[in-house]
Amino acid sequence: xxxxxxxxxxxxxxxxxxxxxxxxxxxxxxxxxxxxxxxxxxxxxxxxxxxxxxxxxxxxxxxxxxxxxxxxxxxxxxxxxxxxxxxxxxxxxxxxxxxxxxxxxxxxxxxxxxxxxxxxxxxxxxxxxxxxxxxxxxxxxxxxxxxxxxxxxxxxxxxx
Amino acid sequence: xxxxxxxxxxxxxxxxxxxxxxxxxxxxxxxxxxxxxxxxxxxxxxxxxxxxxxxxxxxxxxxxxxxxxxxxxxxxxxxxxxxxxxxxxxxxxxxxxxxxxxxxxxxxxxxxxxxxxxxxxxxxxxxxxxxxxxxxxxxxxxxxxxxxxxxxxxxxxxxxxxxxxxxxxxxxxxxxxxxxxxxxxxxxxxxxxxxxxxxxxxxxxxxxxxxxxxxxxxxxxxxxxxxxxxxxxxxxxxxx
Numbered sequence: 001x002x003x004x005x006x007x008x009x010x011x012x013x014x015x016x017x018x019x020x021x022x023x024x025x026x027x028x029x030x031x032x033x034x035x036x037x038x039x040x041x042x043x044x045x046x047x048x049x050x051x052x053x054x055x056x057x058x059x060x061x062x063x064x065x066x067x068x069x070x071x072x073x074x075x076x077x078x079x080x081x082x083x084x085x086x087x088x089x090x091x092x093x094x095x096x097x098x099x100x101x102x103x104x105x106x107x108x109x110x111x112x113x114x115x116x117x118x119x120x121x122x123x124x125x126x127x128x129x130x131x132x133x134x135x136x137x138x139x140x141x142x143x144x145x146x147x148x149x150x151x152x153x154x155x156x157x158x159x160x
Numbered sequence: 161x162x163x164x165x166x167x168x169x170x171x172x173x174x175x176x177x178x179x180x181x182x183x184x185x186x187x188x189x190x191x192x193x194x195x196x197x198x199x200x201x202x203x204x205x206x207x208x209x210x211x212x213x214x215x216x217x218x219x220x221x222x223x224x225x226x227x228x229x230x231x232x233x234x235x236x237x238x239x240x241x242x243x244x245x246x247x248x249x250x251x252x253x254x255x256x257x258x259x260x261x262x263x264x265x266x267x268x269x270x271x272x273x274x275x276x277x278x279x280x281x282x283x284x285x286x287x288x289x290x291x292x293x294x295x296x297x298x299x300x301x302x303x304x305x306x307x308x309x310x311x312x313x314x315x316x317x318x319x320x321x322x323x324x325x326x327x328x329x330x331x332x333x334x335x336x337x338x339x340x341x342x343x344x345x346x347x348x349x350x351x352x353x354x355x356x357x358x359x360x361x362x363x364x365x366x367x368x369x370x371x372x373x374x375x376x377x378x379x380x381x382x383x384x385x386x387x388x389x390x391x392x393x394x395x396x397x398x399x400x
Binding site: 022023025030032033037040041050108110118136144148 | 190191192193194195196198199202265266267268269272273274275277278279281282285286288289292293296297298299302306310328329330331333334335336339345346347348350397
């Protein structure tokens with residue numbers, strides 16, 4: 001005779017997941033993964049594998065480019081920066097060629113003479129050396145050098 | 161004995177090296193000539209990326225290959241691959257976050273769709289896909305095999321990320337340490353601190369991997385015990 005205290009749990013339980021359900025979930029994950037990778041590829045690599053054009057490249061295809069928006073890379077020429085009410089204008093050099101840039105918007109913190117920059121914008125016309133920029137990006141180099149390498153520490157701890 | 165000692169010392173040595181990195185990076189090293197104090201991120205971002213792309217993703221890939229190799233189907237290798245991939249995902253996210261924090265004041269933008277950044281984001285998506293795939297199927301053998309294949313396929317992206325700054329024109333800077341010419345572009349104590357940070361984050365990876373592995377073993381153990389208990393309970397019910 002079974003004890004009255006023992007109660008059998010007869011509530012229905014979920015069936016173990018079938019192989020078919022697992023297969024659909026796997027296919028779903030793979031499809032989402034493929035779509036995400038394709039979206040990133042189309043956004044980044046396929047549209048602009050090379051992030052910018054150099055000045056000689058842009059000058060070489062200026063007629064073809066017309067006033068199409070591009071990213072133009074060059075080095076900011078020394079003593080050429082002048083701050084304007086809407087941004088900054090400066091000369092940018094690269095590969096022995098120079099372009100005059102009139103950029104709108106505030107330049108990044110590191111913007112200065114002799115630094116490589118990428119300017120987003122377009123030539124004012126298909127024969128001009130003048131470039132209208134809507135955004136300045138600073139492309140800093142891979143070199144890291146102390147700001148004041150010859151500074152020494154005095155015995156009292158101060159830096160001179 | 162040596163194994164026990166290294167196990168006990170791993171955590172404290174990691175913490176000491178991390179503390180040393182932050183002390184040198186924040187107080188001892190000079191500001192950079194061009195970037196000023198922004199360059200202090202040099203002691204965090206490359207080390208985090210080193211762990212994300214090479215150490216943890218590399219570990220996950222090698223363990224996955226060893227799992228598939230000659231049908232060894234080693235549970236240990238599958239577990240190592242799974243744990244290393246989780247660590248990798250965390251560090252890929254940290255790489256992208258620290259890169260953005262650096263990029264905003266240096267470049268002027270939080271994000272740029274250049275080859276280096278985009279390919280790193282793709283690796284992050286692969287890591288998420290790997291972990292999602294492991295949860296998609298309840299059949300252990302199947303999930304281990306499929307995720308191992310995904311890890312090996314995704315690893316093709318790692319050399320693409322590494323060489324992207326050489327192959328294409330990117331906004332991201334080129335190599336400062338592992339340069340094609342083999343020369344260092346970081347000077348003096350800045351270079352020393354960079355190497356200490358690489359060592360600290362390398363140890364941090366092994367520490368995290370070891371702890372995550374231990375948690376995984378405990379989780380599996382608990383799952384097995386609960387199953388055994390449930391079976392025993394059913395048997396007891398059957399006897400009565």
